[in-house]
Amino acid sequence: METREFLPNRLNFDAVVFCGCTMKEMQVIAIVSFVACGLVLGFLTKLLFGMLLIGVGLGFPASVGVAWFIAILFQKAKQGKPKGYVKQRFYLWLDEKGLVRCPYIRRSGKWSVGRYL
Numbered sequence: 001m002e003t004r005e006f007l008p009n010r011l012n013f014d015a016v017v018f019c020g021c022t023m024k025e026m027q028v029i030a031i032v033s034f035v036a037c038g039l040v041l042g043f044l045t046k047l048l049f050g051m052l053l054i055g056v057g058l059g060f061p062a063s064v065g066v067a068w069f070i071a072i073l074f075q076k077a078k079q080g081k082p083k084g085y086v087k088q089r090f091y092l093w094l095d096e097k098g099l100v101r102c103p104y105i106r107r108s109g110k111w112s113v114g115r116y117l
Contacts, residue, residue, distance in 0.1 A: 013083050013084075018071060019068075019071040019072055019074070019075045020071075020074070020075035020078055020079070021071050021074055021075065025074065026067075026071065029067050029070050029071055029074070030063070030067050032070075033063040033066040033067040033070060034059065034060065034063040034067075036063075036066070037059035037060075037062040037063040037066055038055070038056045038059035038060070038063070039059075040055075040059070041055035041056065041058050041059045041062060042055035042056040042059065043055065045058070074086075088104065091103065091104065092104070092106075
């Protein structure tokens with residue numbers, strides 16, 4: 001007799017919302033692009049015209065295009081790789097740099113539970 005799996009596989013992973021990116025990834029991309037565009041355009045307009053807030057205001061529409069571009073680059077980086085691969089590589093990279101402790105086991109060799117006969 002055949003058993004059917006009632007829980008769909010897609011519920012185990014975050015849903016893709018835009019250009020192959022999940023909602024959490026898009027939130028990070030949007031925040032980073034808005035802060036970067038706001039700072040760059042803000043200081044640029046401060047230097048040229050003496051008005052910082054005009055550049056910050058122009059940073060919002062500019063950040064939409066930058067976020068779209070970053071999402072497309074991120075989609076190309078994730079293409080053909082298993083789900084969660086890019087996130088795992090990012091955690092491993094942060095661990096190598098000493099910024100964050102990696103939640104994954106990174107040991108190769110013999111494992112022992114300490115019981116010998």
